[in-house]
Amino acid sequence: MALATRTDRRPSFARTVWDSSVGKKTVMAVSGLIMLLYLVVHMLGNLKIFFGAAEFDGYAHWLRTLGEPFLHHEWALWIVRVVLVVAVVAHAVAAYQLSRRDIKARPSKYVHKKARTSYATRTMRWGGIILALFIVWHVLDLTTGTVHPDFQAGHPYQNVIDTFSTWYGNVIYIVAVLAVGLHVRHGFWSAAQTLGAGSRTRDRALKITANALALVLTVGFVSVPVAVMTGVVS
Numbered sequence: 001m002a003l004a005t006r007t008d009r010r011p012s013f014a015r016t017v018w019d020s021s022v023g024k025k026t027v028m029a030v031s032g033l034i035m036l037l038y039l040v041v042h043m044l045g046n047l048k049i050f051f052g053a054a055e056f057d058g059y060a061h062w063l064r065t066l067g068e069p070f071l072h073h074e075w076a077l078w079i080v081r082v083v084l085v086v087a088v089v090a091h092a093v094a095a096y097q098l099s100r101r102d103i104k105a106r107p108s109k110y111v112h113k114k115a116r117t118s119y120a121t122r123t124m125r126w127g128g129i130i131l132a133l134f135i136v137w138h139v140l141d142l143t144t145g146t147v148h149p150d151f152q153a154g155h156p157y158q159n160v161i162d163t164f165s166t167w168y169g170n171v172i173y174i175v176a177v178l179a180v181g182l183h184v185r186h187g188f189w190s191a192a193q194t195l196g197a198g199s200r201t202r203d204r205a206l207k208i209t210a211n212a213l214a215l216v217l218t219v220g221f222v223s224v225p226v227a228v229m230t231g232v233v234s
């Protein structure tokens with residue numbers, strides 16, 4: 001009896017899905033929706049800053065005790081962090097591989113570059129890169145405090161005020177938040193199409209939902225730096 005060789009082996013179901021473009025788009029849609037859910041919760045949580053330091057810092061403390069005593073201290077937070085990291089990596093790798101495929105599939109190198117990639121595609125690629133860089137900066141700024149000049153662990157209210165008391169803090173966050181809005185607007189629509197939610201009757205409602213989500217996220221996130229800059233929150 002001949003031994004099975006590597007080439008005889010059938011690829012696993014997961015491998016077949018991941019290798020197909022539809023599979024990669026599905027991974028992007030699902031991971032994108034997970035991140036979107038996180039963003040909505042994070043934006044709503046940030047609005048607690050309007051209720052003062054005690055409430056905002058208390059909320060940050062609660063995030064660490066969530067699920068206790070069933071879960072150990074900070075475990076719920078770490079579960080969320082692991083899910084988010086997996087989602088970010090899967091989203092970025094699938095996006096990179098799909099764009100490589102797209103470039104390879106182009107018929108000729110002589111066609112005008114601008115005509116080949118649509119405005120939406122370019123915005124999504126650049127927006128994705130800006131957001132990936134922002135997330136690294138943001139975690140170093142407000143979670144670990146590595147790039148924050150006066151970081152105080154356990155005092156996120158004061159840390160946020162300090163961040164938005166510098167011009168570059170405001171520029172970085174406002175640019176990132178605008179990128180979030182643009183990314184969510186197109187990304188939500190694309191995810192809905194990939195997951196089969198699109199149809200002639202539903203497309204209008206999906207577009208309205210995508211625009212509303214993008215607007216609510218942008219306004220909600222941007223309200224914090226604007227409130228600090230104008231002295232509403234201090």
Ligand code: HEM
Pocket residue numbers: 039042046060061063081084131135138139142143156160173176177180221222224225
């Ligand atoms: C003006 C806008 C924002 C403010 C004021 C803000 C505020 C904060 C604060 C205070 C923390 C630390 C929480 C803690 O340690 O308890 C944090 C963590 C975080 N934020 Fe934001 N954030 C903003 C926008 C964003 C955006 C746009 C994203 C994603 C694109 C994001 C993603 C994250 C992530 C991934 C963490 C780390 C969570 C962790 O593991 O501790 N944030 N944010």
